[in-house]
Amino acid sequence: MKTMPNDLLIARLQSHLALDESERNGLAGLPCQMRSMPGRNLALAGKLSENHVHMIIEGYACRYRDLADGRRQILSLLMPGDVIDLRQFVLGGMQPAVATLSVATLAAIPNASLFRLLEDHPRITTALWSTTLVEESISREWLVSIGKRSAIERMAHLLCETFLRLAAVGRTEGARFPLPLTQSELADALGLSTVHVNRTLQELRKSGQIAFQAGTVEIFDFNALAAQAMFSPDYLHLREMPLIGAVPA
Amino acid sequence: MKTMPNDLLIARLQSHLALDESERNGLAGLPCQMRSMPGRNLALAGKLSENHVHMIIEGYACRYRDLADGRRQILSLLMPGDVIDLRQFVLGGMQPAVATLSVATLAAIPNASLFRLLEDHPRITTALWSTTLVEESISREWLVSIGKRSAIERMAHLLCETFLRLAAVGRTEGARFPLPLTQSELADALGLSTVHVNRTLQELRKSGQIAFQAGTVEIFDFNALAAQAMFSPDYLHLREMPLIGAVPA
DNA sequence: CGCGGATTTGACACCTCTCAATGATGGTGG
DNA sequence: CCACCATCATTGAGAGGTGTCAAATCCGCG
Numbered sequence: 001m002k003t004m005p006n007d008l009l010i011a012r013l014q015s016h017l018a019l020d021e022s023e024r025n026g027l028a029g030l031p032c033q034m035r036s037m038p039g040r041n042l043a044l045a046g047k048l049s050e051n052h053v054h055m056i057i058e059g060y061a062c063r064y065r066d067l068a069d070g071r072r073q074i075l076s077l078l079m080p081g082d083v084i085d086l087r088q089f090v091l092g093g094m095q096p097a098v099a100t101l102s103v104a105t106l107a108a109i110p111n112a113s114l115f116r117l118l119e120d121h122p123r124i125t126t127a128l129w130s131t132t133l134v135e136e137s138i139s140r141e142w143l144v145s146i147g148k149r150s151a152i153e154r155m156a157h158l159l160c161e162t163f164l165r166l167a168a169v170g171r172t173e174g175a176r177f178p179l180p181l182t183q184s185e186l187a188d189a190l191g192l193s194t195v196h197v198n199r200t201l202q203e204l205r206k207s208g209q210i211a212f213q214a215g216t217v218e219i220f221d222f223n224a225l226a227a228q229a230m231f232s233p234d235y236l237h238l239r240e241m242p243l244i245g246a247v248p249a
Numbered sequence: 250m251k252t253m254p255n256d257l258l259i260a261r262l263q264s265h266l267a268l269d270e271s272e273r274n275g276l277a278g279l280p281c282q283m284r285s286m287p288g289r290n291l292a293l294a295g296k297l298s299e300n301h302v303h304m305i306i307e308g309y310a311c312r313y314r315d316l317a318d319g320r321r322q323i324l325s326l327l328m329p330g331d332v333i334d335l336r337q338f339v340l341g342g343m344q345p346a347v348a349t350l351s352v353a354t355l356a357a358i359p360n361a362s363l364f365r366l367l368e369d370h371p372r373i374t375t376a377l378w379s380t381t382l383v384e385e386s387i388s389r390e391w392l393v394s395i396g397k398r399s400a401i402e403r404m405a406h407l408l409c410e411t412f413l414r415l416a417a418v419g420r421t422e423g424a425r426f427p428l429p430l431t432q433s434e435l436a437d438a439l440g441l442s443t444v445h446v447n448r449t450l451q452e453l454r455k456s457g458q459i460a461f462q463a464g465t466v467e468i469f470d471f472n473a474l475a476a477q478a479m480f481s482p483d484y485l486h487l488r489e490m491p492l493i494g495a496v497p498a
Numbered sequence: 499c500g501c502g503g504a505t506t507t508g509a510c511a512c513c514t515c516t517c518a519a520t521g522a523t524g525g526t527g528g
Numbered sequence: 529c530c531a532c533c534a535t536c537a538t539t540g541a542g543a544g545g546t547g548t549c550a551a552a553t554c555c556g557c558g
Binding site: 063068069072073096129141147190232 | 312314316317318320321322324336340343345382385386388389390391392393395396397437439440479481486
């Protein structure tokens with residue numbers, strides 16, 4: 001039942017852009033070495049292999065920024081199928097710090113192999129780039145969330161977003177998905193205080209919109225939640241919407 | 250005293266990466282057509298020439314996102330030297346809406362000419378790319394601001410940032426620079442209400458940190474303002490810091 | 499001169515934060 | 529197997545920052 005790392009990459013790329021069989025085969029042939037990060041809250045700086053590109057296979061990570069006085073802002077959530085260091089691969093340069101948010105396993109793909117593949121398959125280049133564009137797009141949506149949405153809207157929005165991102169790579173089960181984040185980590189992502197995250201979650205639970213326990217979220221009525229959050233999925237640039245709601249028991 | 254459009258582009262690129270003379274000459278030879286946007290709050294969608302890349306010469310614009318219920322979030326400020334549609338030029342794809350925030354003049358450079366130039370000068374490609382990376386970096390910093398900084402810190406931070414960005418392209422005069430934004434536009438950028446922007450500005454004025462009238466800001470003590478905002482300029486990736494404070498009368 | 503948008507001011511509500519204490523939970527060592 | 533400890537979740541009380549509503553003033557512009 002476990003997808004192999006290459007399949008995950010294929011699924012992720014295809015969620016944005018359809019690939020043909022030769023392209024899929026090329027991706028499937030990519031050598032990749034598994035790498036397991038044993039714990040949560042591990043900074044990845046220096047822990048990634050030089051000359052490799054890394055994708056998250058299992059677990060969560062984040063990009064973040066620390067302020068001088070200890071406040072932290074999580075800039076983006078990285079989840080299975082996300083490539084961490086694609087931008088450096090092509091452009092080099094600066095990127096914010098990355099840390100795990102759970103035990104996680106990464107796949108490391110040698111730059112050289114990837115380069116070779118991209119020479120033969122320009123559309124894979126496009127597909128890879130589109131993942132970075134989607135990441136930017138998500139980042140802008142977070143700006144909207146934090147700037148303009150209320151606490152409960154922000155939380156609802158994040159849950160909708162995460163659900164669809166995971167669904168796109170087959171990591172949801174019906175309306176449930178893993179979200180092993182601490183309330184304080186959610187707070188740092190949403191620009192809220194820990195206490196308020198707690199109250200916000202309670203409100204969503206009490207109103208019957210979600211369940212959230214033991215690192216697993218269940219969304220009872222996605223459309224209602226999306227409406228409350230003013231969530232519209234365009235910015236995720238998914239080729240097709242996962243089937244929502246109509247999940248037979 | 251007015252810099253020509255090509256000089257502005259050169260200045261902007263050199264603010265991040267030094268160029269040699271042949272590269273500067275190449276840029277100086279780029280044909281570009283001036284385009285003036287007569288008013289504020291003009292959506293640029295459809296108003297830009299196809300197959301051209303546009304740079305702001307004078308005035309301000311912004312990327313923004315509107316929510317269903319009328320709330321608006323300004324995602325980034327575009328100012329002289331900023332290229333609006335560089336990403337589409339290379340990657341195509343989706344970008345948020347752009348609107349002017351003042352009367353503005355743009356320069357339109359034909360894609361073809363730019364392509365030709367880049368073939369001869371790979372470092373110009375790098376320099377251009379780095380402007381998009383800086384834009385992303387600024388965007389992340391905004392996320393930190395809105396997520397973690399107080400109203401007064403946010404405002405101070407935006408003023409510091411804007412000052413340095415303008416200084417990098419020679420658009421400041423001493424400690425003064427143009428900022429012809431409405432308080433309500435500042436509010437949309439900072440994730441605050443108009444009224445609170447007003448009070449925040451008053452506080453900064455009363456504490457003697459800035460003057461702000463008739464669309465012009467003056468920063469009396471940049472370092473103090475930066476300290477209050479927890480502003481550290483690294484994220485702007487400027488090659489050299491403009492001289493601050495020590496501006497002889 | 500009068501109009502419309504922008505700024506300013508006031509009063510008030512309320513969302514969210516902070517501080518603090520109390521319960522859960524899970525892992526660890528005795 | 530249980531006591532213990534750290535971390536996380538939850539709850540309460542209160543303060544304070546920020547938003548909303550509304551009105552007044554200012555200002556540029558036609």
